[in-house]
Amino acid sequence: MAVLGPEKFNTKVMPTWCPGCGNFGIWGAIKKALFDLGLERHQVLMTYDIGCFGNGANFFKTYGFHSLHGRALPPALGAKIFNRKLTVIALAGDGGAYGEGLQHFIHAARYNVDVTYLVANNQRFSLTTGQASPTTNKKTITKTTPWGETKTPLNPLALSLESGASLVARGFAGDAVQLTEIIKEAIGHKGFSHVDILQPCVSFNPEQSYEWYRSVIYKLEEHKYSPENKERALEKAWEFEASGRMPTGIFYKEEKESYEEELWRIKE
Numbered sequence: 001m002a003v004l005g006p007e008k009f010n011t012k013v014m015p016t017w018c019p020g021c022g023n024f025g026i027w028g029a030i031k032k033a034l035f036d037l038g039l040e041r042h043q044v045l046m047t048y049d050i051g052c053f054g055n056g057a058n059f060f061k062t063y064g065f066h067s068l069h070g071r072a073l074p075p076a077l078g079a080k081i082f083n084r085k086l087t088v089i090a091l092a093g094d095g096g097a098y099g100e101g102l103q104h105f106i107h108a109a110r111y112n113v114d115v116t117y118l119v120a121n122n123q124r125f126s127l128t129t130g131q132a133s134p135t136t137n138k139k140t141i142t143k144t145t146p147w148g149e150t151k152t153p154l155n156p157l158a159l160s161l162e163s164g165a166s167l168v169a170r171g172f173a174g175d176a177v178q179l180t181e182i183i184k185e186a187i188g189h190k191g192f193s194h195v196d197i198l199q200p201c202v203s204f205n206p207e208q209s210y211e212w213y214r215s216v217i218y219k220l221e222e223h224k225y226s227p228e229n230k231e232r233a234l235e236k237a238w239e240f241e242a243s244g245r246m247p248t249g250i251f252y253k254e255e256k257e258s259y260e261e262e263l264w265r266i267k268e
């Protein structure tokens, strides 16, 4: 019998994403990470938001739960707290994660439940055809901001750092090799890990293209960066606003007891 590679996490359904969508790179990186970690399909639960990235519910062959908009985290946390053997990954777009589901994000980070949260950040509500999201840049013209976005974008990495996430990282959908390594570290980490993934939406966000990202990003691991210091991590989280350079990699990592570990220890 043939030994299956990362394709063992494929369903029979082919992705319906637009040709060139950044979600393809993320899809491949997640499957490779699960495979490299030696995980089997029955050992993994993936919970999904609503949206283009959330449609991954149809394309990953693991246990799955397709939740409501902004609600990928509640089923993930519930499952992990009561079945600590499961590897639990929650997936959402920036609209669901940082808009409708913002309170779940802050509290999941604060609780430090051992769940990996992968957010495909394309700076738009894309499935509904490109409205401004909480990470859309100021002055951007979209269907909901015809005269230009007036609000200041939210900084997701600074928010999860301040809220207590014990691993905080940024990846790029156009660099599947680095993204795979980041996802492996996030899944292997005990505690709440948040990976914000720069995801080009070729249909509704012409500004943040693959080329544009490649012109501003650099890798932390190539600059002798060490992720133990939260103050330093916060500086890195604000670096693009300060200097126009955008780091990718692991920003922060801290070993601390997870919520469910502590909970069950106290009970026992």
Ligand SMILES: Cc1ncc(C[n+]2csc(CCOP(=O)(O)OP(=O)(O)O)c2C)c(N)n1
Pocket (backbone or CB within 6 Å): 049, 050, 051, 052, 053, 054, 068, 069, 092, 093, 094, 095, 096, 097, 100, 120, 122, 124, 125, 126, 127, 128, 133
């Ligand atoms: C409570 C609720 N509000 C709004 C919608 C409509 N809706 C469905 S998908 C979507 C956009 C999702 O955007 P995002 O979370 O950024 O994911 P993307 O499509 O960009 O991957 C919206 C607003 C919904 N399904 N439920």
Ligand code: SF4
Pocket (backbone or CB within 6 Å): 016, 017, 018, 020, 021, 022, 023, 052, 053, 122, 126, 127, 200, 201, 202, 203, 204
């Ligand atoms: S609309 Fe954007 S995010 Fe959605 S599938 Fe197309 S390119 Fe991807």
